[in-house]
Amino acid sequence: MTCGLKGGCYISKSTSNISKKFQDILDGKKVDTPLVGTVTTAGILDLMDISGACRPEADRNPEQMAKLAASLHTDAKLEVIRIPFDVTVIGEALGCQIDPGTKARTPAVLTHPFEKSPEEFEIPADLLERGRIAVVMDAISLLKNDSGLQVPLVAGIEGPADLASYLCGMKLFLKLTLKKPEIAKTIIEKCIDTCIICANAYLLSGADAVVIADALSSPKLIGPDAFRQIIKPALIRFNKSIRGHSILHICGEVDSIIPDILECGFSAISIEENVKDLKYVIDYAHRNNTAIIGNISTSDTLYAKTPEDVRKEAFQCLDTNIDVLAPGCGIAPEMPLRNLLAMVKARDEYIEKMARVITLKYVV
Numbered sequence: 625m626t627c628g629l630k631g632g633c634y635i636s637k638s639t640s641n642i643s644k645k646f647q648d649i650l651d652g653k654k655v656d657t658p659l660v661g662t663v664t665t666a667g668i669l670d671l672m673d674i675s676g677a678c679r680p681e682a683d684r685n686p687e688q689m690a691k692l693a694a695s696l697h698t699d700a701k702l703e704v705i706r707i708p709f710d711v712t713v714i715g716e717a718l719g720c721q722i723d724p725g726t727k728a729r730t731p732a733v734l735t736h737p738f739e740k741s742p743e744e745f746e747i748p749a750d751l752l753e754r755g756r757i758a759v760v761m762d763a764i765s766l767l768k769n770d771s772g773l774q775v776p777l778v779a780g781i782e783g784p785a786d787l788a789s790y791l792c793g794m795k796l797f798l799k800l801t802l803k804k805p806e807i808a809k810t811i812i813e814k815c816i817d818t819c820i821i822c823a824n825a826y827l828l829s830g831a832d833a834v835v836i837a838d839a840l841s842s843p844k845l846i847g848p849d850a851f852r853q854i855i856k857p858a859l860i861r862f863n864k865s866i867r868g869h870s871i872l873h874i875c876g877e878v879d880s881i882i883p884d885i886l887e888c889g890f891s892a893i894s895i896e897e898n899v900k901d902l903k904y905v906i907d908y909a910h911r912n913n914t915a916i917i918g919n920i921s922t923s924d925t926l927y928a929k930t931p932e933d934v935r936k937e938a939f940q941c942l943d944t945n946i947d948v949l950a951p952g953c954g955i956a957p958e959m960p961l962r963n964l965l966a967m968v969k970a971r972d973e974y975i976e977k978m979a980r981v982i983t984l985k986y987v988v
C-alpha cells in the first residue's frame with residue numbers, strides 16, 4: 625500500500641492493529657505487549673536525508689512535514705509518531721517572533737510580546753489561521769485522511785506554562801507566580817484556552833491524541849506549589865474541554881508531582897530518564913488507569929551512546945512495565961538513526977524473550 629504523499633511511502637500491513645492497541649493503552653486497558661514510538665519532537669538529520677524533507681521546510685510546509693513524519697514510521701520503524709518537530713508553533717501564532725532555524729537547528733522563540741504588559745494578553749479571534757497552526761492541521765490530514773497511515777499520530781502543543789513564558793519571558797512569569805499569583809493564574813487560564821482550541825482543531829483534523837509539552841512545569845523550575853495552585857487547575861479544565869485523548873510531557877524529575885499530574889485526567893504521561901523511581905511512577909500511574917510513555921535518555925544514550933547501550937536501557941524500561949517505549953524527551957537533530965532503530969529492535973527482542981519464557985512455563 626502506498627500513501628498519497630509526493631514520492632509515496634510504504635505502509636506495513638502489520639500496522640493494522642497498532643492504532644487499536646494505542647487506543648487501548650490510552651483507554652487504560654491492559655495490552656499484551658508494549659508499543660514503541662515517540663510523542664516528543666523527533667526531526668532528525670538522518671531521516672531528513674532519507675526522506676528528502678528537511679527543515680525549515682518540514683516545519684512550514686504541510687507536505688514536507690507529513691513526509692518527514694511518515695519517515696519516522698517507514699524508515700525508523702516507530703509505531704507511534706508525532707508532529708510538529710518543534711515546540712514554538714502556538715507561541716508564533718500568539719505573536720512571538722521565531723528564529724525559523726536551519727536543517728540542524730530547531731526553531732526558537734526570539735521575542736516575548738507581552739513582557740511589558742502581561743495582563744494585556746488576549747487570544748486572537750483568528751488563532752487557527754495564524755502562523756503554522758494550519759500547517760500542522762493540514763499535515764495531520766495528509767497523514768491520516770489522505771495517506772491512510774495506519775500508525776497512531778500524536779499532535780504536540782506547547783503547554784500553558786511554556787506558552788506563558790514565551791509571551792512574558794520566563795523570568796517575569798516565574799516572578800509573577802511568586803509575587804502576583806493571581807496575574808499568573810489569569811495568564812495561565814488564557815494560555816490553556818489557547819491549548820484547548822488548538823488541541824480540538826488537531827483532534828478534529830484526525831490526530832489520535834494530543835500531547836502537551838510543558839517544560840517549565842518541571843518541579844525544578846516552577847516548583848511543586850505553583851504547579852498545584854496555578855497549573856494543575858488549568859490542566860484539569862483542559863482535559864474536561866477536549867474531544868479526544870491527551871498526553872502530558874513534563875521534563876525532569878517529576879516524582880514529587882506525579883499524584884497531582886494523575887489527578888489532571890490525562891490518558892498517558894511521557895516522562896524523562898531523570899525520574900527518581902520509575903517503578904513507583906509506573907505502578908502509581910497504572911493504579912490510576914494512566915499509561916506511561918518513555919523514558920530512554922535522549923541527551924545521553926540516544927544522542928551519544930551505542931545501539932548496545934540503547935538496548936540495555938530499553939530492556940530496563942521494559943522490565944518496569946512501560947506502555948510505550950520512547951525517547952524520554954525531544955530528540956536532538958544529530959541523533960543517529962541507528963539508535964532509534966536499536967530502540968525498536970530492543971522492544972522486538974524483549975517481546976520474543978517474553979514469549980519464550982511463557983512457552984517454557986507451559987512446557988515445564
Ligand SMILES: [Zn+2]
Binds near residue numbers: 953
Ligand atoms: Zn522533556
